[in-house]
Amino acid sequence: MRLYLVGGFLGSGKTTAITQAAQIFIEQGKRVGIVTNEQGKHLVDTAFLRSKSLPTLEVTGGCICCHLDDFNERVDELTVRYHPDVIFAESVGSCADLVATVLKPLMKLRADFDQPTSLSVFTDARLFYRYLNGLELPFSEEVIYTYEKQLEEGGLIVINKSDLLDEKKTAELLPLAAAKYPGKIFRLQNSLKASQVKEWLELLDSPESSQPRISMDMDYDRYASGEKRFCWVDREIKISADDQEKKIHLLNIIQRICRKLSGQAYSIAHLKFLLDDGRENIKFNLTALDDLDSKFEGFSDSLRALKGSTYSLRINAMIEGPLEAIEENIDTIISSELNSEGIDYSVLSGFTRVPGYPKPTMRIGNS
Ligand SMILES: Nc1nc2c(ncn2[C@@H]2O[C@H](COP(=O)(O)OP(=O)(O)O)[C@@H](O)[C@H]2O)c(=O)[nH]1
Ligand SMILES: [Mg+2]
Incomplete structure (x- = not known):
């Protein structure tokens, strides 16, 4: 093997x-x-x-x-x-x-x-x-x-x-x-x-x-x-978007989170989204050196191709910046975007961490 x-x-x-x-x-x-x-x-x-x-x-x-x-x-x-x-x-x-x-x-x-x-x-x-x-x-x-x-x-x-x-x-x-x-x-x-x-x-x-x-x-x-400067924030939410119109809010969530965390206080190591309608999925991934607008070109077309009525959206953010602010921004954008339109959603899971001091299980030097 x-x-x-x-x-x-x-x-x-x-x-x-x-x-x-x-x-x-x-x-x-x-x-x-x-x-x-x-x-x-x-x-x-x-x-x-x-x-x-x-x-x-x-x-x-x-x-x-x-x-x-x-x-x-x-x-x-x-x-x-x-x-x-x-x-x-x-x-x-x-x-x-x-x-x-x-x-x-x-x-x-x-x-x-x-x-x-x-x-x-x-x-x-x-x-x-x-x-x-x-x-x-x-x-x-x-x-x-x-x-x-x-x-x-x-x-x-x-x-x-x-x-x-x-x-x-x-x-x-x-x-x-x-x-x-x-x-x-x-x-x-x-x-x-x-x-x-x-x-x-x-x-x-x-x-x-x-x-x-x-x-x-x-x-x-x-x-x-270096490890300590990173924050990891995971979210997985389930969203009902049973007509085409509502899907725009899924795109808005992704776009707003990307814009917010591209701000001066943050360095995006990666910001990943996976939107899944149960049959197909689309992935969006932003890193610090990417141009957001050009990355978004084409992404809205892919979203149109998804045809489900219920979606799961998985978010993985690994960002250099203040943890509380990163978490709050992500959660506020999700709730404000969906609540304002009365769209049903539930948070399936979430996880937040700042990596700890690296302690390798085994380290073999040069003999
Ligand atoms: N243009 C271009 N984009 C790439 C290439 N390799 C990866 N990407 C994009 O870079 C982003 C991060 O890729 P990913 O494989 O998730 O990186 P990882 O974090 O190292 O696993 C994604 O949006 C990919 O589509 C490449 O060779 N060219
Ligand atoms: Mg990877």
Whole structure:
């Protein structure tokens, strides 16, 4: 059984690439299992992957590194239920130190994984460009420490969303990256394209794919101070919108929350919505560097395609900013938008947390 561990910053495109990759393997006749991982409890990604009939289990409420036993249990469960040939594991985007706390421990604990296991580190091309050029970044220094450490430990860095960077910037980026990180493999990728995701998989299975085996020096106090700046807010609501007119309020909720939390007091690591009518779903995902208006183009058309009368709306917000304000804004927008029109809704579940101090289950340094 082959493990593909996919790390990298929040919103960099890990789930998108895994979704494509899983479908590619399935078309090739392989059996696939996926483990998602977030700080929250009611994950948009899990619901999305399952809606595509991809066998998916999750580690929630913290990262794989600090919940390695849970991760192992999920892998065992996937093995018993689906007999996978390959497993994709996505780590929380605010997580680093995966070589020492996940890869090395798994090599020790699990005889059923083919060696070597692979680690890809994803980054949004636009964020990486800004970082390498010393331009202003949308997150605090504490959070950027984790981003830097993710890049440091990756042998293969997938510079994802390459389609969102113009040619001139792309041409500048690669030499800068090679100069700062000698020896690493950089791969420009548009994960919305299956052909490019297929090439990534081929690279991971090729001998030139460089796999990191060195545990980094990691300042856990600094890492923890970055983690603490994030707030996670989950909501899942059920809404009756039995005529087309009412659906506009679902769109308004998503749009208003995005606008509010794009304000100065916040940095959006990710803001994800999954709207499901029981048969089909649409996903909306905003990250700090996205232009909201252009992201919304097309989204209202997708909403029109949903035909149900009852919807569930799942919201996952991972945001740098004050927790109470984030929660209050989300809840106020939901209630004001729906109450003003007398639309029935109920809150199915909710969850809020600020990640705690990272305490890996097992950490293996360099011997
Ligand atoms: N244009 C473009 N968008 C992408 C690409 N990969 C992911 N996205 C979008 O980026 C957002 C975040 O992606 P997601 O896979 O959820 O990121 P994750 O948090 O790393 O799992 C989503 O809106 C995706 O559709 C890409 O290569 N190009
Ligand atoms: Mg994801």
